[in-house]
Amino acid sequence: MLITNVSDDGPKLVKHWGRLRLPPEVDVQNDPAIHYHLRDLFTGEIYVRSGEDLALHGFVFGLAAYEFHVLQVEDVVVQDLAVERALAAHRDVSEFLKDCTKRMGVVGDVHGEVDALKDVQERGRRRGRYP
Numbered sequence: 001m002l003i004t005n006v007s008d009d010g011p012k013l014v015k016h017w018g019r020l021r022l023p024p025e026v027d028v029q030n031d032p033a034i035h036y037h038l039r040d041l042f043t044g045e046i047y048v049r050s051g052e053d054l055a056l057h058g059f060v061f062g063l064a065a066y067e068f069h070v071l072q073v074e075d076v077v078v079q080d081l082a083v084e085r086a087l088a089a090h091r092d093v094s095e096f097l098k099d100c101t102k103r104m105g106v107v108g109d110v111h112g113e114v115d116a117l118k119d120v121q122e123r124g125r126r127r128g129r130y131p
Helices: 051-057 082-089 114-126
Strands: 002-004 016-020 034-040 046-050 059-063 068-078
Touching: 034 051, 046 051, 059 068
Parallel strands: none
Antiparallel strands: 002 068, 016 059, 034 046, 034 068
16 A cells, blocks of 8 residues: 655645555454554554554554655454453363253364274264264
């Protein structure tokens, strides 16, 4: 994104303030826990704004006359996840299992151990846990 101030009205030492809405391709999430890192490719300066701030207010910036900035979204960082907070607060999740109406098994990367995976599935079928 290129930002510039080509206005001749006003003294050269005065900054003009503007507001930039990021394009839809950036997919700014209105969430205070998500932080967008924008790098100015001309100055190297990095601006960090929350998704909530960008969604509600846009990127607010000040420009001196004939100043150029090229902004690039460098990183998107999630500072806080509600699910992780809940799990950290309740490390023993067994109390929540009584409210579950269905059970689900999760198998991660089996590292090529297809026979072991088939064995787990077969044992589950025999116990009536899998269709």
